[in-house]
Amino acid sequence: MDSAGTPTPDDASVPYSHIFPIGYSNSSDCGYCRGARSGQSRKRFSYYAVATSLTPDFYQKLVDRCWRRSGTLLYRPNQKNSCCPHYTLRLDATGFKPTKDQRQAVNRFNKFVLGEAYSKEAARLCPRSREEIKKRDNEFDLVARVSESEFQSLKTPPLPAHNLVVTLEHDTFSEEKYEVFENYQRLVHKEPADKISRNGFKRFLCNSPLTRETLTGADGKEKKLGSYHQCYRLDGKLVAMGVLDLLPHCVSAVYFMYHESIRSHNPGKLGALREISLALDAEYRWWYSGFYIHSCPKMRYKVDYSPQYVLDPETLEWDVLDKEALAIFDKKPYVSLSRERKQQEEEREEEEERGKEEEKDGEKESTSSTSDTDEVPGVVSDGNGNDSGGDDEAFLFHSNMPGIPSLEDMKQVDMDNLLLRSDYSDECFLASQLVVWDTESIGEYGNLKSRIAELVAAIGPDLVSEFCVDFRRKNRM
Known part of the structure; x- marks a missing residue:
């Protein structure tokens, strides 16, 4: 804790995640289709919240429920009500096999770092056996290969052409980190200079709300948890940096940036492979x-x-993103693979039933399906003749957001023991202790109880015992 009693990222003992609810609303613009869909409606509805502290375990559960963070801002997008639906992906590092192009990118970069003179002299001083050469040629060990040119992995002398050092550091601000960020945003992303600032960099990519922890496995191996900067220094100069959230079961990539001077070395690809290697190792x-x-x-x-x-945004289960799945994404703006499977099964059953009827009646006429197509409405009626989803602010329970409990379901959820914090108390207190708790209804948009119910629904009612609703203004300044 700091002097004011506010949890900091190093407070691994803080048991609860502290979250302030913002609400369900539309982003003012979409940066993904800007200019590509001239004249068309661009919308990106999400539920938003602010985290003053997050345990790695709790945030792992959030990312497995379609959440992501940008600095302290948490958001869960509505894939049904978006011009550019956002879907959560994950890769199984234990089954990853690099493509030829990915292997070549690593090998070319290692060759550049080491240099021809070093490689020849090292081969002379420390020759590999025939078996080692054969194994290296036939097997691509990702963990070993991505770190092959790091200075600490080399036997010296001789000295390599370049000195490569890769480190995991706390996600704190420094001028050298900002210089890489500024260069990347300006020259690679083509962002105007007046849109790039130190405060923006700090807010977006430094000082994460995640607490830092260290887990020790049965084999004695340590696993870091929390937010880190993976820094790549070439000849003493920071040239790239990956912003990572290290969680109990994943390496979550937040952002990757590099200096324009190394653009020809495929730094984005090298960074991805390095992060996959970290997840594996x-x-x-x-x-x-x-x-x-x-x-x-x-x-x-x-x-x-x-x-x-x-x-899957509806079932919150994972599906393989193979060619068959990608073909479905090609055809529809919103995709739930579980819904697709169910629809296909219903169509097969209808076809079988139709065949039985034709055979029974001796009819050979063809019949057409009367099933409705699964179209996503642009606006959703709240049942009172008012449209929800077109305004900048809307009620989550009147949205069509997948994977969210309905208003009727939420009325059955016991939120009485949910922990709250406010500027008027130094201690947590129960929601049931609020003066208005028994008089307000969660169905009345905008009141305190409905705001809390929206947050619980967006996070998941099963997690109410793991977070505290933090209304303290001083923690969000």
Whole structure:
């Protein structure tokens, strides 16, 4: 805790995650289809909240329920009500097999770092056996290969052409980190200089709300949890950085940036492979590459890493993102693979029943299906003649957001023992202790109880014992 009693990322003993509810609303613009859909409606409805502290275990559960974070801002997108639906992806590092192009990128970069003179002299001083050479030629050990050119892995002398050092550091601000960020945003992302600032960098990529912990496995191997910067220094200069959330079961990629000077070395690809290697070597198993937007060409690179799994927004179960699944994404703006399977099964059953009827009646006429297509409405009626989903702010329980309990379901959820914090008390207190708790209804949009119910629904009623609703303003300043 700091002097004010506020949890900090190093407070691993803090038992609860502290979250402030913002609400369900539409983003003012969509950066993914800007300019690509001129004249068309662009919308990106999500439920938003702010985290003042998050345990790694709790945030793992959130990302497995379609959530992501941007700094302290948490958001869960509504895939049904979005011009560019966001889907959660994860890769099984234990089953990952690099493609030829990915292997070549690693080998070319290692060759650049080591240099021809070093490679020849090292081979002379420390020759590999015939078996070692054969194994290296036939097997691509990702963990060994991505770290092959790191200075600490080398036998010296001789000295390599370049000194490569890769470290995991706390996600704190420094000028050298900002310089890489500024260069990347300006020269690679083509962002105007007036949109790039130190405060923006700090807010977005530093000082995460995740607490830092260290787990020790049965084999004595340590696993870091929390937010970190994976820093790549070449000849003493920071040239790239991956912003990572290390969670109990995954390496979650938040952002990756690099200096324009190393652009020719495929740094994005090298960074992804390094993060997958970390997931494999430190036994996190899964690599989460962030949201996947099928309609955005710049996102297609993510499916080049396999086996990839996509989170079903309705069942919150994982499905293999294979060619068959991608073909479905090609055809529909919103996809729930469990719904697709159910629909296909219903169509098969209808076809079988139709065949039996034709055989029974001796009819040979063809009949057409009367099943409705699963179209996503642009606006959803709240049942009172008012449309919800078109305004900047809306009621979550009147939205069509997948995977969210209905208003009637939420009325059955016991929220009385949910912990709350406010500026008027130094201690947590129960929701049932609120003066208005028994008089307000969660069905009345905008009141305190409905705001709390929206947050519980968006997170999941089964997690009410793991977080505290934090209304303290001083913690969000």
